[in-house]
Amino acid sequence: MQSQCFEVGKLTDESLDSFLGELEKVDTVAEGEAQRYFDHAITLRDTILFLRYNRNLGVEPDQVPAKGLDLLRCESLNSLDSAACGRVLQKNYSLLVSMAPLSNEIRPVTSCCPPHFGPAVPEVNSVWFKLFIYDQVKSGPPSLLLVKGTRLRWLPKIFEDYERLMITTWGHDPGIVPVSNVLLALNDALSHSAVLVQAHGVHTEGDVVYVPFPLDCKYGEPFSEDNMEAHSAIQQLSKCLDLEHTCGFISMLKPSVSKQASNARRRTISANFGMPPPAMSDPRSLSPLIVINDMYSSQDSASYEQNEEDGVDPISCSSVDDMVMVGKDKKKENEEERSADKWLPLDLCYGLPLFDGDLSKQVYQKISSKGLCHDDSLKLLVHSSRKLTLRLLDFISKHQDASVFQESASDLNSFSPQGLGSSASVIPYPTRNLSFFNGELGPWDGR
Secondary structure, eight states: OOOHHHHHTEEEGGGGHHHHHHHHTTOOOOOTTHHHHHHHHHHHHHHHHHHHGGGGGGSSTOOOOOOOOOEOOOHHHHSSSSHHHHHHHHOOOOEEEEEESOOOOOOOOOSSSSSSEEEEGGGSSSSSHHHHHHHHHHHOOOOEEEEOOOSSSSGGGGGOOOSEEEEETTSSSOOEGGGGGHHHHHHHTTTEEEEEEEEEEESOOOOEEEEEOOOOTTTTOOTTTBGGOOOHHHHHHHHTTTTTOOEEEEEEEEEEOGGGOOOOOOOEOOOEEEOGGGGGGGGGGSSOOOOEEEOOOOOOOOOOOOOOOSSOOOGOOSSSGGGGOOHOOOHHHHHHHHHHHHHHEEEESSEEEOOOOHHHHHHHHHHHHTTTHHHHHHHHHHHHHHHHHHHHHHHHHHTTTTHHHHTHHHHHOOOOBBBBBOTTOOOOOOOOEEEEEEEEEEEEEOO
């Protein structure tokens, strides 16, 4: 029965030609909701073609990879027991590439052998990982992790300046809600689940930019919104998580979107894109898919706000920042500094993004140009994945009661070249209310 379920969720290399033929029939012009699905189909087609035929992915330079490509569903793999799943992957594949982002409702496939461009352990695909990266770079949106059973009588103080909050119930994908009715929604969710609450926008939904990695920008380059890679938080994440040997994207959030820019948008570094429909604003709402490669081979809407009057009395200014800067170079420098401070890391996802065609192309072009599929890079990827696993699980244990954390300790023991994380293990529930604010993570004081 398990074997049949696995095959149902598998599209083999032999059947990809006919599948690609069907994808070629997809029209690039459509209206409304249909356009979104058509765009996803075209992105999937381009990604398959890249993984199948790119010369830089082979063991030998300029040689088209001779091995094939299978598409698998995570749920189908997870229907197998851990040992069987490990045997299937090790026997048939030499590299795994996950879709990004995977839904929080899906337990990701994790593997050390074969190497995996995706979450190192299931905890990477959870709210714990958000708090982990915020703590690493001391930067992130005001966030509050509340344990199940908590009841709020008023809006927590750290969110008093925001009109939109991002709510993530445990094991589900996030949604953005207005503060006008957030207490009712939160208390209802807290009756049956732990919840992560995050500031998202001051007047409307915040502006989100996706930054692909590995990075091309070198440390120390000046930041601008056309060079988002130079943001200090992104540079720190790349260094402490070794993003040079894996692929994915970092979501950067600017909550302080001005009222004039209330039509918030998401964009990649190279181009502007329209905002998806509100109900589908989070890319995690896409169907989960894992790509198995059988070879070794965001203009600043809250920028410097000028005084609309013709002049400003310097005596009435309380600080230098209140004065109009006459020198253009100095003004531009100050704008860039202020702009960088307004951007915060929101999330980091490993794998190939299929929800955005341009972002996907940027990521897989980096896979090719950086030689991520070469043997030396894959060995470093395995090493980095092990280190990340140890650090993340240690981070979780420090913010948990010891007795609770022991329930998920088996994940660490099972992360080895011989197998996968146990599908029976559960990402540990929080046992303490935690607050991240002004770069500090600690217990919430209840205010």
